[in-house]
Amino acid sequence: xxxxxxxxxxxxxxxxxxxxxxxxxxxxxxxxxxxxxxxxxxxxxxxxxxxxxxxxxxxxxxxxxxxxxxxxxxxxxxxxxxxxxxxxxxxxxxxxxxxxxxxxxxxxxxxxxxxxxxxxxxxxxx
Amino acid sequence: xxxxxxxxxxxxxxxxxxxxxxxxxxxxxxxxxxxxxxxxxxxxxxxxxxxxxxxxxxxxxxxxxxxxxxxxxxxxxxxxxxxxxxxxxxxxxxxxxxxxxxxxxxxxxxxxxxxxxxxxxxxxxx
DNA sequence: CAGCAAATTGCAAAGACTTGCAAATGCAAA
DNA sequence: TTTGCATTTGCAAGTCTTTGCAATTTGCTG
Ligand SMILES: [Zn+2]
Ligand SMILES: [Zn+2]
Ligand SMILES: [Zn+2]
Ligand SMILES: [Zn+2]
Numbered sequence: 001x002x003x004x005x006x007x008x009x010x011x012x013x014x015x016x017x018x019x020x021x022x023x024x025x026x027x028x029x030x031x032x033x034x035x036x037x038x039x040x041x042x043x044x045x046x047x048x049x050x051x052x053x054x055x056x057x058x059x060x061x062x063x064x065x066x067x068x069x070x071x072x073x074x075x076x077x078x079x080x081x082x083x084x085x086x087x088x089x090x091x092x093x094x095x096x097x098x099x100x101x102x103x104x105x106x107x108x109x110x111x112x113x114x115x116x117x118x119x120x121x122x123x124x125x126x
Numbered sequence: 127x128x129x130x131x132x133x134x135x136x137x138x139x140x141x142x143x144x145x146x147x148x149x150x151x152x153x154x155x156x157x158x159x160x161x162x163x164x165x166x167x168x169x170x171x172x173x174x175x176x177x178x179x180x181x182x183x184x185x186x187x188x189x190x191x192x193x194x195x196x197x198x199x200x201x202x203x204x205x206x207x208x209x210x211x212x213x214x215x216x217x218x219x220x221x222x223x224x225x226x227x228x229x230x231x232x233x234x235x236x237x238x239x240x241x242x243x244x245x246x247x248x249x250x251x252x
Numbered sequence: 253c254a255g256c257a258a259a260t261t262g263c264a265a266a267g268a269c270t271t272g273c274a275a276a277t278g279c280a281a282a
Numbered sequence: 283t284t285t286g287c288a289t290t291t292g293c294a295a296g297t298c299t300t301t302g303c304a305a306t307t308t309g310c311t312g
Contacts (some may be wrong), residue, residue, distance in 0.1 A: 002259055002308055024298080035270090038262045043299060059185065064298075077232050087231055096222040097241075098133035104212055106203050112243075115223075120231035128278055128289055149269080164292045169269065171290090189300095190268075 001052060006030070006037055007045045011069075016054060020066035056112035060085065073111055079119035086119070127178060127207070132163055133171045137195075140181060146192035186211065193233035199237055205245035211246070 001007075012019065013029055021029075046067055049055035058069045061078050073090040074121045097108050127133075129153040140147065147155075153168045172193055175181035183189055183198045187204050223234045 004260065004308075006261085020144070036262085039298090040263080040300075041261055045187065047300095048260095077230055077234070079147050079232075080235065086232065088226070088230075092226065092229075093222070096219070100203065100214070100218065100241070101243075103218075104203055104214075106212065106243050107249060108206075108241050108243040109206065110241045110243065115236045115239075117227075117232050117234040117236065123233060125249070130278075130290065132291085161290085165268095166293080167291055174290095187268075 001048060004045075006034060006041060007056060009033060010014040010042065010045050011049065011054065015071070018069065020058070020060055020068050022062070022064045022066050023032070024064070026067065035081040053111070054111075058112050058114050060114055063120060068112065070111055073114040075115070077115050077117060077119075079122055080116050081118055084092070084119050088113075127174060128190050130171075130219075132167060133175070134249050135159060137175065137180065140193060140195040142186060144195065146184070146186055148188070149193050150189045151192070152193065161172065163187070179235075179237070184215055184238050184239055187242060195237065195252050196237055201239040203243070203245075206242050207244055207248040210245050210247070223224050243250055 005072050009030060010026060013026060021047055023039075023043055026046070027037075027039055030037055030042065046055065046057070050057045050067070054070055057065050058076075060066050061071070061080060061083065067107065073092050075088040075090070077088065078084070082098040093113055097110075100106065101108055135156060136152060139152060146237065149169055152172070153163075153165055153229055154212065156163055169235070172183070173229055176183045182194050182244070184190050184202075185196070185207060186192050188230065198248075201214040201216070201219050203212040203214065204210070219239055223236075226232065227234055
């Protein structure tokens with residue numbers, strides 16, 4: 001993968017933000033510095049970063065995929081009603097992945113699991 | 127939810143097929159019987175069936191979401207290289223879900239988990 | 253510091269859904 | 283069966299993302 005200024009800026013944007021951003025949000029945050037960048041370029045760079053494992057892509061229920069820097073494995077529980085996001089340490093998921101990998105001779109690459117459901121507050125409140 | 131002939135046919139299509147179909151595939155299989163149906167109607171019916179839990183929606187890596195009748199909980203491992211799909215019984219996943227639910231007071235609704243990775247054949251072969 | 257092949261980009265067109273709205277339909281009460 | 287309302291549908295327009303392709307840029311070689 002070639003290092004172009006656009007891809008470096010996208011990576012640094014994601015590194016500093018440490019949050020889940022959609023392609024459109026990344027595109028918007030990029031415009032001030034790189035006014036001439038095309039949306040398709042942003043989509044393609046993100047696709048490449050995902051493919052090389054530097055960035056995770058996930059559907060967090062927001063209607064569009066979000067991207068996050070992949071330097072610390074973690075996972076989430078997302079409430080379908082209030083959209084609260086709980087973060088799970090990798091330790092909570094890793095044992096299952098290990099056992100699946102051994103049982104099925106399969107190497108799992110999913111690095112940012114998102115599970116949906118209803119949180120405690122929504123269950124009791126409503 | 128009203129019972130319209132289109133929604134009944136989509137449901138029966140998914141029940142008989144027992145496989146993962148994209149919205150476009152469903153639309154195509156529907157046309158012979160319902161030539162006048164609009165694509166947007168198919169998308170909206172599928173959205174409703176997913177919302178009521180009768181159908182699962184998942185990204186299986188094929189570039190577009192696929193739908194499946196949700197009458198038997200199960201999950202999958204999908205090879206990112208050869209696109210082989212392994213099926214996991216719910217029993218392999220349920221214990222993790224239980225423990226997450228208790229630990230985080232969260233009721234998980236995800237009913238068709240898809241994990242990506244590399245299968246044994248691709249790992250040894252290539 | 254050229255010269256090159258391969259990777260990357262911008263643009264415009266295509267593709268894949270989504271949405272607003274008026275008309276049609278399903279359902280149940282009268 | 284008839285009536286009336288809420289749900290559902292078709293259509294067309296809109297949004298978001300992908301793709302083909304020629305032009306540009308990058309990393310390497312000499
Ligand atoms: Zn995350
Ligand atoms: Zn909630
Ligand atoms: Zn399945
Ligand atoms: Zn494989």
